[in-house]
Amino acid sequence: MRSHYCGLVDETLIGQTVTLCGWADTRRDHGKLIFIDLRDHEGIVQCVAEPENEAAFKPAEGVRYEYCLRIVGKVQARPASQVNENLRSGKIEVIADSVEILNAAAPLPFMLDDSVGEDTRLRYRYLDIRRPDMQRKLRMRTRLVSALRHYLDDKGFQDIETPILTKATPEGARDYLVPSRVHPGEFFALPQSPQLFKQLLMMAGMDRYYQIARCFRDEDLRADRQPEFTQLDMEFAFVGERDVQDFVEGMIRSIFKQVVDVDLVAEFPRLTYAEAMRRYGSDKPDLRIELELVDVADAVKSCDFKVFSGPANDIGGRVAALRVPSGAELTRKQLDDYGVYVQKCGAKGLAWIRIDDLDKGREGLTSPIVKFLGDDAIKAIFAAVGAQTGDVIFFGAGPYKTVSDFLGALRLKVARDLGLVANAWRPLWIVDFPMFEYDFDAKRYVALHHPFTAPKVDDVSDLRANAAISVSRGYDMVLNGNEIGGGSIRIHRPEMQSTVFELLGIGAEEAEAKFGFLLDALKYGAPPHGGIAFGIDRIAALMAGTESIRDVIAFPKTASAQCLLTSAPSSVPEAQLQELHVRVVKPVKS
Known part of the structure; x- marks a missing residue:
């Protein structure tokens, strides 16, 4: 039915007659000329229907969005002022000899180039897949x-x-x-x-x-x-x-x-599993992020802050710090929001120190926990993590796995929020x-x-x-x-x-x-x-x-394991259940 794919028609075909099949991506009626952007999986080509050619112009008048079409025409160069350098077909257009409507399309439930909810996309997946990105x-x-x-x-x-x-x-x-x-x-x-x-x-x-x-x-x-x-x-x-x-x-x-x-x-x-958990809090670490967890238990074993000293002296415990360069830019609300976030990951809370000016000692720190830490403990923590002015240091204390898990999750979130994820491929x-x-x-x-x-x-x-x-x-x-x-x-x-x-x-x-x-x-x-x-x-x-x-995935399930396209899973007739020796017991309503 076709000689070429729409998106592959280019200036090498000028003067040749081509037969194209696809969908009407756009239709523009300029009175004397009708322009149809015809789309297939390779891309778009501009087709032109002229009024003196009734076999092309009359059908083109009835074309609407996503009509399925077959167009026969001759390839010619576009005027220099109309060249589209973003398309392979942008230097040419097809002057239609005939336009055939293979199948009309009812008004679509959504525009294929618009943002639309995922449920709608899955319900009409066959339309969603027509989109160039899919x-x-x-x-x-x-x-x-x-x-x-x-x-x-x-x-x-x-x-x-x-x-x-x-x-x-x-x-x-x-x-x-x-x-x-x-x-x-x-x-x-x-x-x-x-x-x-x-x-x-x-x-x-x-x-x-x-x-x-x-x-x-x-x-x-x-x-x-x-x-x-x-x-x-x-x-x-x-x-x-x-x-x-x-x-x-x-x-x-x-x-x-x-x-x-x-x-x-x-x-x-x-990396060994143990090293990955120690440094990144995850057995699938994202190495595009340079932030690492640092154990600081030795620095706080003798402090009066039992939240730290307890796990620091427990063989199954962990006290770890996550230094975030330039984290001092975070507002108090953002810091509090991170506390709420890690609670969802198993933490009881999130301690932090913001370093406004390292040279000023305690006076240059903002934190709800500094008052519980001695100077030696603070100095040892800062040395261990390599603290600098402008940093925020987050802390986790508790069972080893719990601390690793929630600081590992925090590491990812903070890096994404602050743009600290390198544009790279990092396998391991x-x-x-x-x-x-x-x-x-x-x-x-x-x-x-x-x-x-x-x-x-x-x-x-x-x-x-x-x-x-x-x-x-x-x-x-x-x-x-x-x-x-x-x-x-x-x-x-x-x-x-x-x-x-x-x-x-x-x-x-x-x-x-x-x-x-x-x-x-x-x-x-x-x-x-x-x-x-x-x-x-x-x-x-x-x-x-x-x-x-x-x-x-061409036809995936939703987060609740349903296929919105086919309405699966669904009930089956009782006779079929009897053939399978199965009886359905409906759940008791509480």
């Missing part, structure tokens, strides 16, 4: 996936599909369950990841596997989570941590160069994660990554004796404060896997019921293996320069 984002995602496939195919990886209907296994989130019609009372689960299947493929001798995998998790949502998402899933046989990391680091550098022409650093820096690896976290409510350990991650120790008795301080062989790739990939070296010996299950409170009977097939497979010469999974949605969002992964 076209750019989704086509960039396509290039990303294509680049990944080509890279891995060239490196000898096997693209292997794994089941969507599988067994419910605990992997950290709720499963989506699918009732079985032919097995009454039994359920499939949609996979949270292909984790166990990709390990089985290594045991099957496939050596190098990958898959662009759909994954499903029934969990509370936010900007970077969806109930169904896409990841690049990978697994390697006979590898250690650096084998996996070095390979995928090269892959990520390659696709960023190919897709968005970005040169990432030649070697990604590595986080390594040496704790093997377990202790859940005080459940009174048992939980896996920090997942229960198939190998510990750094090879001896089962060593792991049992030192579970609280054991370190895993897990690793995460972080980019600009976002975890874009996570993986580990897996457990490949059955006795170690059984021990980890035991430490996680999964008894032998439960382990056999849920993971018997894996434990069996580990008995038959399972090779050492490891892998990683990358979030396609998150990488695409970073490349596209958008905060929400919903902007790079």
Whole structure:
């Protein structure tokens, strides 16, 4: 139906007849001439209908916004005064020989170039995706996936599909369950990841596997989570941590160069989990921000301010400071607002010192806490953080993790508010994660990554004796404060896997019921293996320069896990429920 794309028509085609299809982006009736800006996914071209050509002019009179059109015409140069240097087609126009209305458009619920609420965009997603910005984002995602496939195919990886209907296994989130019609009372689960299947493929001798995998998790949502998402899933046989990391680091550098022409650093820096939490208060630190947390417990152990001295003398406590250069520009209201912010992140409050003039000593300080601190304590704090006139120093005191978490969140917010985030790409690896976290409510350990991650120790008795301080062989790739990939070296010996299950409170009977097939497979010469999974949605969002992964998913769900376009989820007829041996019990109103 067409010979060229609208946005690709340029001065090289002057004198030629072209056939174009697209949507009427604008229509301007100048009486003797009608101008139609015709748009497709490549861009816009200006078409002109002249009154002496009835086959073009008469249909053009009836064209309205977003009509779907087919225009045949000759390309000619625009008058010099009308050249638009911002468009590839800006030096030419198409003089229409015919204008065909392929389909009229009813008045749209919103203008495609206007700001509109996200609910409306999702309700009419097919219109939203027509917008050039959405076209750019989704086509960039396509290039990303294509680049990944080509890279891995060239490196000898096997693209292997794994089941969507599988067994419910605990992997950290709720499963989506699918009732079985032919097995009454039994359920499939949609996979949270292909984790166990990709390990089985290594045991099957496939050596190098990958898959662009759909994954499903029934969990509370936010900007970077969806109930169904896409990841690049990978697994390697006979590898250690650096084998996996070095390979995928090269892959990520390659696709960023190919897709968005970005040169990432030649070697990604590595931080241990402990160091990342100590310096940045996060296991996915944004290295574009130079602000760091500094431990100042030694400076306040003997002070009379119990809010500081208590945690400073507690083996599980932390007193840390965050120095913000030029933070003295912040108003008292802004400082108080930061206090409210960190309370939402688990803090009881936020202490601070504003340094108006360092040379004036106490007289040059503004703070609600200085009166509780001695001169030696203040001097030691300022020396530790490198304080300067014009700074604000924020403090956190309390349990180590709580302080790290809320100061880490404050670090990000203050940097964004004050424009302290560099315009750069800063990748890194986080390594040496704790093997377990202790859940005080459940009174048992939980896996920090997942229960198939190998510990750094090879001896089962060593792991049992030192579970609280054991370190895993897990690793995460972080980019600009976002975890874009996570993986580990897996457990490949059955006795170690059984021990980890035991430490996680999964008894032998439960382990056999849920993971018997894996434990069996580990008995038959399972090779050492490891892998990683990358979030396609998150990488695409970073490349596209958008905060929400919903902007790079064609038909996403809302924050309440609904599809506004199709009104899903929805009820089903009772007869269908009976076929599935399911009865719906409506919640009791409180």
